[in-house]
Amino acid sequence: MAKTPKYMELVNWVKEKINQNELKPGDRLYSEHEFSSMFNMSRQTVRQGISVLERDNIIERRQGSGTYVKDIYASDRQKTMNIAVVTTYVDSYIFPNIIKGIEDVTSKAGYNAQISFTYNSHVKESEVLKNILEKNNIDGLIIETTKSALPNPNLEYYHEILKRKLPILFLNCYYPGLNIPHVSMNDREVGLMAANYLIECGHEKIAGIFKSDDYQGHLRYAGYRKGMADHGLQVMDEHILWLDTEDQRHMADNVDRILRRLQNCTACLCYNDEVAFEIVNICLKNGIRIPEDLSIISVDNSHLANLCEVPLTSIGYPFLEIGKAIAENLLKMIDDPSFNGMKEFTPSITVRESVKKIVRT
Amino acid sequence: MAKTPKYMELVNWVKEKINQNELKPGDRLYSEHEFSSMFNMSRQTVRQGISVLERDNIIERRQGSGTYVKDIYASDRQKTMNIAVVTTYVDSYIFPNIIKGIEDVTSKAGYNAQISFTYNSHVKESEVLKNILEKNNIDGLIIETTKSALPNPNLEYYHEILKRKLPILFLNCYYPGLNIPHVSMNDREVGLMAANYLIECGHEKIAGIFKSDDYQGHLRYAGYRKGMADHGLQVMDEHILWLDTEDQRHMADNVDRILRRLQNCTACLCYNDEVAFEIVNICLKNGIRIPEDLSIISVDNSHLANLCEVPLTSIGYPFLEIGKAIAENLLKMIDDPSFNGMKEFTPSITVRESVKKIVRT
DNA sequence: AATTATTTGTGCGTATGTATC
DNA sequence: AGATACATACGCACAAATAAT
DSSP, rough: OOOOOHHHHHHHHHHHEEEETOOTTBBBBBHHHHHHHHHTTTTTHHHHHHHHHHTTEEEEETTTTTEEEIIIIIIIIIOOOOEEEESSSSSSSHHHHHHHHHHHHHHHOOOOEEEEEEOOHHHHHHHHHHHHHHOOOOOOEOOOOOSTTOTTTTHHHHHHHHHHHOOEEEEOOOOTSSSSOOEOOOOHHHHHOOOHHHHHOOOEEEEEEEESSHHHHHHHHHHHHHHHHHHOOOOGGGEEEEEEHHHHHHHGGGGGHHHHHHOOOOOOEESSHHHHHHHHHHHHHOOOOTTOOOOOEEOOOOOOOOSSSSEEEEEOHHHHHHHHHHHHHHHHHHHHHTTTEEEEEEEEEESSSSSEEEOOO | OOOOOTHHHHHHHHHHHHHTTTTTOOHHHHHHHHHHHTOOOHHHHHHHHHHHHTTSEEEEETTEEEEEEOOIIIIIOOOOEEEEEEEOOOOHHHHHHHHHHHHHHHHHTOOOEEEEEEEOHHHHHHHHHHHHHHHHHSSEEEESSSSSSSSOHHHHHHHHHHHOOOOOEEEEEOOOOOOOOOEEEEEHHHHHHHHHHHHHTTSEEEEEESSSSHHHHHHHHHHHHHHHHHTTOOOOGGGGGEEHHHHTTGGEEEEEEHHHHTOOOEEEEEHHHHHHHHHHHHHHHHTTTTTTOOEEEEEEHHHHHHHSOOOOEEEEEOOOHHHHHHHHHHHHHOOTEEEEOOOEOOOEEEEEOOOOOOOOO
């Protein structure tokens, strides 16, 4: 059995008082003489204990004045100048631009960006968050949450982050139930704008393809519903296709499913350019002409929208600007914990060739 | 005037002995009792001095055994579990895959990847390297050097890195004069293979577009020259176009230049898919049919090669594998400083539609 | 395998110096 | 100027770990 030294009594006593909030940052401890009589130990032993506390960065000695509890949330907490960035996929067009935006801002301010990926897996996300909390060497965190529409088993980690008052911003997605600010597009507005545009072009039977496991998909769906409802149009479940991350990776397996949902529709709202790109290819291969037989509207306005066989009309998603904004706001939060870094971008549409205007008869 | 405490005598004495190399890592210091009589100070005072040295991570006490000088290059140097990754551009297809490969490997091994970009600017590179050396919180470095074909003003930083025995690997490019291992394609082989393929297809008048400020460009050019020479063909300077990073960003400004170099040629070897993509567009707009009038061979075999209006025959560049390999080798170097992480990949060709076979008459 | 000498760790007492309020 | 606080310094005794005998 390991015998603990006498001076550890004092060390533990102080630590406990701090934990119980009976000793707050800036408070003066008892003097060495007082401790000496309180614990029945010599002043030398008291000093030994205080040395341990000093070494551990818990207290601070000031000659002639006293011994003080260090101020954790201010001068003491020295910045590491590291920012953690956690995203889901190393996607071909979203990721590089967002990262570039973030890195532009952080590197100019002297920060390093530590980048990790979750591959949209909760397990990987939990590993990443655990690692971040254990290492405790970052000043702030930008995270694109995994499967944001599903219950998140990693909530405890987010609560711990809040408890530690570590500045954190959600990228793109967010959890409605969690009090963590986010920087993203207004995705409901995105869905609404897309639906409205199609309706303005004369479409009424409008299919929708959304992502089921991202909260973004849910918001875009909500916007789409609102657009339909505003114009007295009905949303038909048989024209709504929900794709999850797995489906998206194997679109070829979903061809029949997709074609059935698109039947009898004159237009389709696609979750993003990646999906739209695939849908266009599938349609063309199956004799459906774009936009003559089916109009397609998409989201992201990435280079894919340009490169697509039928250039896509797409709602813009300014990834570079989002990256810059989220980094700027995180840095502000680091300097001023009361700053709320929430920001939502308003969408805009880029018209290309994938939507046909229908003249009503 | 500040009076220095007596125990500092001992502290300074030890520090000096270490500086003069009279005390080497692993050496045992005199015992507390010996010091006590040597310096005419009490054992308590000796202990105080030794405490200072211990706090400064200079010596290590072992109860019952003695006090030892710490071994800086081994057990002492505790790993930070951070890897720095420095690349040039946040490119649309190269970067995400390489980063993904690196992050895959490093995160599995429990490392964080700190990513920075130089935008192919020496100034930015120097800032990044300076920051890395100042913070001194990484276990290894992967760097894609900036403008590797030009004299590098940041050589001093690389020498400092070598001096510190910090594991470092060059990505893609490297400096021939610097003793730092690299992981890349064999770019000379790339140029050779591309030239040979065109020659095998019956082409003799072959233009070449290379990047002037990357060493990769020079190597591919060297390979191209060898392929030509091996078949008794002459390399004509008027058919060689050198582009630097700036030119590449404003290809539209170079149209006349480009068309002049391609005159009288039946084929063109392009530095990479990005360049080839642009060249194809420029040619088609100017009435040059691909591959009927001009065959194009390219390098990278990225998705751009597929998406190009004329699908490109391209020499593959396995970015994901390169990323994985460089990360694996860096981790090996961290664990075993004698390990040489150099690796060169052999290229392979993917044939699409941009090269016409000429039947000789 | 047990003993012993050596070395660092813990703990206490005292005295004096120096900074702060 | 004086009281109080921490800093330095010396002395001693015993405990615990280590290494050699």
